Amino acid sequence: MTKYQKQTRLLAAVDCIIFGFDGQKLKLLLIQRGFEPEKNKWSLMGGFIQTEESADAAATRVLKKLTGLDGVYLQQLHAFSAPDRDPIERTISIAYFALIDSNLYEKQISDEYHPEWFPLDKVPDLIFDHKRMVEMAKENLRYKAALHPILFELLPPRFTLPLLQSLFEDVYETTFDKRNFSRKIISTGLLLKQKEKDKENSKKGAFYYKLDKKHYKKNFHKFQHFIPNPNGII
Amino acid sequence: MTKYQKQTRLLAAVDCIIFGFDGQKLKLLLIQRGFEPEKNKWSLMGGFIQTEESADAAATRVLKKLTGLDGVYLQQLHAFSAPDRDPIERTISIAYFALIDSNLYEKQISDEYHPEWFPLDKVPDLIFDHKRMVEMAKENLRYKAALHPILFELLPPRFTLPLLQSLFEDVYETTFDKRNFSRKIISTGLLLKQKEKDKENSKKGAFYYKLDKKHYKKNFHKFQHFIPNPNGII
DNA sequence: TGAATAATTGTCTTTTTTACAATTATTTTT
DNA sequence: AAAAATAATTGTAAAAAAGACAATTATTCA
Numbered sequence: 178m179t180k181y182q183k184q185t186r187l188l189a190a191v192d193c194i195i196f197g198f199d200g201q202k203l204k205l206l207l208i209q210r211g212f213e214p215e216k217n218k219w220s221l222m223g224g225f226i227q228t229e230e231s232a233d234a235a236a237t238r239v240l241k242k243l244t245g246l247d248g249v250y251l252q253q254l255h256a257f258s259a260p261d262r263d264p265i266e267r268t269i270s271i272a273y274f275a276l277i278d279s280n281l282y283e284k285q286i287s288d289e290y291h292p293e294w295f296p297l298d299k300v301p302d303l304i305f306d307h308k309r310m311v312e313m314a315k316e317n318l319r320y321k322a323a324l325h326p327i328l329f330e331l332l333p334p335r336f337t338l339p340l341l342q343s344l345f346e347d348v349y350e351t352t353f354d355k356r357n358f359s360r361k362i363i364s365t366g367l368l369l370k371q372k373e374k375d376k377e378n379s380k381k382g383a384f385y386y387k388l389d390k391k392h393y394k395k396n397f398h399k400f401q402h403f404i405p406n407p408n409g410i411i
Numbered sequence: 412m413t414k415y416q417k418q419t420r421l422l423a424a425v426d427c428i429i430f431g432f433d434g435q436k437l438k439l440l441l442i443q444r445g446f447e448p449e450k451n452k453w454s455l456m457g458g459f460i461q462t463e464e465s466a467d468a469a470a471t472r473v474l475k476k477l478t479g480l481d482g483v484y485l486q487q488l489h490a491f492s493a494p495d496r497d498p499i500e501r502t503i504s505i506a507y508f509a510l511i512d513s514n515l516y517e518k519q520i521s522d523e524y525h526p527e528w529f530p531l532d533k534v535p536d537l538i539f540d541h542k543r544m545v546e547m548a549k550e551n552l553r554y555k556a557a558l559h560p561i562l563f564e565l566l567p568p569r570f571t572l573p574l575l576q577s578l579f580e581d582v583y584e585t586t587f588d589k590r591n592f593s594r595k596i597i598s599t600g601l602l603l604k605q606k607e608k609d610k611e612n613s614k615k616g617a618f619y620y621k622l623d624k625k626h627y628k629k630n631f632h633k634f635q636h637f638i639p640n641p642n643g644i645i
Numbered sequence: 646t647g648a649a650t651a652a653t654t655g656t657c658t659t660t661t662t663t664a665c666a667a668t669t670a671t672t673t674t675t
Numbered sequence: 676a677a678a679a680a681t682a683a684t685t686g687t688a689a690a691a692a693a694g695a696c697a698a699t700t701a702t703t704c705a
Contacts, residue, residue, distance in 0.1 A: 181500055184459045186420035189492070189503055225418045232492035232503070256490040256505045258423070258466040266415055269423055269466070269503070271490045339683070356685070357663065364661095379682045380672045573652070590654070591694065598692095613651045614702045 188268040191236040192223035192307065194254065194314035195244070197279030198331035200340065203297055203347045204279060205311065208243065208290035214265055215304040221311070222290065223270065236273040243292060245283060250276040250330040254314055262306050270306075274314040276330035322348060326367055329388050337375050337383035338362065367392050422502040425470040426457035426541065428488065428548035429478070431513030432565035434574060437531055437581045438513060439545065442477065442524035448499055449538040455545070456524065457504065470507040477526060479517060484510040484564040488548055496540050504540075508548040510564035556582060560601055563622050571609050571617035572596065601626050 195206040210220040224239040226232055236251055254272040262268065279294060295301065300311060322328045328344055329336075342358050362368060369389045374382035429440040444454040458473040460466055470485055488506040496502065513528060529535065534545060556562045562578055563570075576592050596602060603623045608616035 181422060181459070181502075184422055185462045187423055187460075188415060188418055189421055189423065225415070226421075226492065226503075228419045228501070229494050231494060232490055253489060255487060256466055258460065258505070260463050260465060267462070268415075269460075269505075271492070271503075337683090354664075355683085356665085359684080361662090374670095374683095376671085379670095381670045381681075381683050383683055571652090588695075589652085590696085593653080595693085608652095608701095610702085614704080615650075615652050615700075616702070617652055 185267075188263075188266060189226040189232070190223050190268050190270045191226060191232055191239055192221040192257075192270050192272045192310060193236055193240050193243075193251075194221060194272060194274040194311055195240070195277065196274065196314075196318065196331065197277050197282065197294060198344055198347075199279045199294070201343075203331070203344070204294040205297060205300055206243070206279075206282070206292055206294055207301070207303070208292045210304060211290060218304045219301045220304045221272075221307045222292070226271075232271045232273075236271075236275075240273075240275055243290060244277065244281075246277060246281060250327065254310070254317055257306055257310065259306065270310075272310045272314070274318065276318075276327060278331060278333050280333060319348060326365070326388075326393060329393075335371060335373075335375075335385040335387055337378075337385060339378070339383050340375075341386075365392075419501075422497075422500060423460040423466070424457050424502050424504045425460060425466055425473055426455040426491075426504050426506045426544060427470055427474050427477075427485075428455060428506060428508040428545055429474065429511065430508065430548075430552065430565065431511050431516060431528060432578055432581075433513045433528070435577075437565070437578070438528040439531060439534055440477070440513075440516070440526055440528055441535070441537070442526045444538060445524060452538045453535045454538045455506075455541045456526070460505075466505045466507075470505075470509075474507075474509055477524060478511065478515075480511060480515060484561065488544070488551055491540055491544065493540065504544075506544045506548070508552065510552075510561060512565060512567050514567060553582060560599070560622075560627060563627075569605060569607075569609075569619040569621055571612075571619060573612070573617050574609075575620075599626075 197204050197206055206222070207219045208222050209217050222239055222243045224235060224242075226235045230238070232253070233251075236253075240249060240251060241247060251273050254274050256269060256271045258269045260267055262270070297315065300308075302308070303311065318327075322345075328341075328348060331344060332341065338359050339355075341362065342353060342355065345358070346352050367389055368386040371385040371387060373385050375385055376382040431438050431440055440456070441453045442456050443451050456473055456477045458469060458476075460469045464472070466487070467485075470487075474483060474485060475481060485507055488508050490503060490505045492503045494501055496504070531549065534542075536542070537545065552561075556579075562575075562582060565578060566574065572593050573589075575596065576587060576589065579592070580586050601623055602620040605619040605621060607619050609619055610616040
């Protein structure tokens with residue numbers, strides 16, 4: 178069989194922009210790079226794509242290695258490929274972003290990397306083009322979360338409306354009217370009201386809600402805008 | 412300096428999903444692959460990323476090689492990386508999609524590839540995972556065009572409302588009410604009505620419109636949905 | 646002059662969005 | 676036990692956007 182003889186081979190990596198919400202602020206999980214170049218500088222968690230591994234599989238592996246978590250929301254963001262982005266050797270990096278409930282994350286699992294959570298407005302200098310990756314991920318998160326119910330991935334299974342609203346407000350750096358917010362959220366039909374209340378954060382207590390998984394999957398791709406029904410679903 | 416000694420190097424390519432509109436139908440520009448494996452099978456136009464070239468640059472180069480066109484709308488779609496996607500040797504492909512006015516394209520430029528335009532509902536079998544790339548590009552085009560004024564990239568500088576509507580109808584495989592469509596389009600403030608009419612396609616003639624470039628750039632990123640103003644612009 | 650053709654335009658109804666504040670449940674304090 | 680404090684919950688009216696629906700207009704051709 179022929180081969181693609183004359184072409185350049187190069188390294189391929191993945192990097193993960195890991196968003197987490199601790200109930201207060203949206204944060205980013207960063208590590209201290211464990212090897213040269215730029216050893217001990219802050220960095221996104223990443224890794225090289227292995228011989229028999231897709232980029233998706235590599236990102237899943239890398240994410241699990243750092244957080245210990247499976248089944249996390251993870252999606253490809255963008256491939257970064259400037260020839261000089263890694264000074265040692267040409268490397269293409271496929272960036273992914275992940276959304277996790279940061280309460281599930283246990284630091285102990287990967288102490289090897291000295292991971293830390295940073296609020297989005299206090300992200301330190303990052304190696305290579307990781308700053309740009311983070312910027313793009315933030316932009317994409319806002320874009321996507323305006324149309325799809327993905328921010329729930331950052332919350333525990335049971336959450337209150339005030340908590341949900343504070344998450345949205347943090348993501349979009351704005352405030353919403355409580356009445357309008359709850360009406361809009363409830364009208365999506367995605368939430369199931371629970372009988373129990375969270376009594377930890379207020380005297381009156383706030384009802385818990387859960388996602389209605391059936392409607393969640395069915396409605397995930399829905400959106401309306403210029404085109405009333407872009408996917409022909411309704 | 413250290414090197415990333417133990418890692419696998421692999422091939423990196425780009426593939427272009429080229430959409431064109433000829434005034435009637437949205438079409439896809441495909442080529443007949445010029446080398447083994449799968450020689451003479453239908454394929455997306457693609458090429459390997461060169462040593463000193465980013466993926467964006469490679470996609471631009473490849474697109475120009477086939478169409479002769481510069482300054483075309485081109486955006487990264489997704490990186491495809493299944494280990495066995497190319498049977499000869501492991502290759503990651505970064506897919507891009509392009510939007511061109513197919514009247515600008517001249518077949519002669521690249522007769523080497525025997526390129527042909529195919530309506531979207533008559534796309535032949537394609538090599539490797541190119542079918543999947545096309546599916547994803549169609550989906551992404553619909554998604555994005557519902558929120559951003561990118562379909563204009565498929566039209567000549569002057570176009571009529573009936574032509575614009577037929578393009579939207581073709582992209583979304585549906586029909587729109589003429590009155591509501593024009594009201595909505597005009598209300599974006601993106602169009603400048605011209606004094607001349609197109610008299611070729613009807614007795615009455617239809618007024619030409621042009622894009623208002625200033626508003627186009629300013630409003631490109633705007634959209635409204637769940638979040639009234641996700642980018643804090645207004 | 647009339648018929649044919651396709652572009653252009655208007656209104657009413659329904660739905661969605663927005664702006665805005667009083668009431669309720671519970672705990673803490675007096 | 677009553678009152679105060681705190682935060683959650685709920686309603687309504689006005690404005691804007693979307694949707695349904697058909698008559699009129701400009702032009703060419705017979």
